[in-house]
Amino acid sequence: MLIGISPVISPEMLAILHRMGHGDEIVLADAHFPGETFGQRLIRADGLRIPQLLDGILPLFALDDYVDSPLIMMAPVENDNLDPAVEESYQQVIHKHWPNTPPIERIERFAFYERTKQAFVVVMTGETAKYGNIILKKGVTPS
Numbered sequence: 001m002l003i004g005i006s007p008v009i010s011p012e013m014l015a016i017l018h019r020m021g022h023g024d025e026i027v028l029a030d031a032h033f034p035g036e037t038f039g040q041r042l043i044r045a046d047g048l049r050i051p052q053l054l055d056g057i058l059p060l061f062a063l064d065d066y067v068d069s070p071l072i073m074m075a076p077v078e079n080d081n082l083d084p085a086v087e088e089s090y091q092q093v094i095h096k097h098w099p100n101t102p103p104i105e106r107i108e109r110f111a112f113y114e115r116t117k118q119a120f121v122v123v124m125t126g127e128t129a130k131y132g133n134i135i136l137k138k139g140v141t142p143s
Contacts (some may be wrong), residue, residue, distance in 0.1 A: 006056030012043050016121050017060055022140045024120040028053055030132035031125065038113050039122030047126040050134060051089045057136070058097035064139035069105035072135040074112040086129040104134070 001007065005014065020026065028050045029035045035042050045053060063070035071094065076082050087104060094101050107115065115135060116122060125132075 005060075008045070008048055008052050008056040009060070010043075010045070013045065013057075013123070014060075016041075016043060017057065020061070020120050020138050022138055023064060024138050025115070025118070026057070026136050026138070027116050027119045027122040028127075028134050028136070029116075029122050029124050030127040030129060032128075033122075033124065033133055034113075035116075035122040035124045038116040039119065040117065041121045043121060043123055045123050045125045050125055050127045050129075050132055051093050053123065053125060054090060054093040054134075055096070058094065062139035062142055063094075063098050063101055064137040066139070067137060069102045070137040070139065071101065071104040072112070072115065072137075073104050073106050074131050074133050075106040075108050076131055077109055080131075082131055083129065086132055090134060 009017075016026075027033075027035070027039070030050070073087065091104070112133065112135075119135065
C-alpha cells in the first residue's frame with residue numbers, strides 16, 4: 001500500500017498510468033465489453049465498479065484540456081435506452097476531482113470500438129451497467 005494511492009489502483013494500473021503520455025487514452029470498460037478483441041493492451045480490474053476506479057485514477061492525472069471533451073462514452077444503439085444514473089455517478093466523481101471538465105461526449109458504438117483500438121490501455125472492470133464504458137484522455141500534468 002502507498003500513502004495517497006487508492007487501494008483500487010493495482011501495481012499494474014499504477015505503472016500503466018505512469019507510462020501514459022498526454023493525449024493517450026484509457027478505456028474503463030464494463031464487464032460485457034469485448035476488450036480482448038479491441039484493446040492493444042489490457043489489464044483486469046474485475047470486481048471493481050467504474051466510479052471506484054474513476055475516484056482512484058482522477059487524483060493521479062489531469063484530463064486533457066486541449067480537446068472539446070476528454071471524456072467519451074458510447075451512445076445507445078437505436079431504440080435502446082440509457083440509464084441517466086450511470087453517467088450521473090461518473091460525473092459526480094469527475095467533478096469532485098476536475099470540476100471544470102466539459103460534459104461527456106457520446107459517440108456511436110462502432111466508433112467507440114474503433115477509438116478503443118487506438119487507446120493506450122483497456123481496463124476490464126466489474127461494471128455491469130449497460131453503456132457503462134468510458135474513455136479518459138490524459139492531459140498534461142499541472143506544475
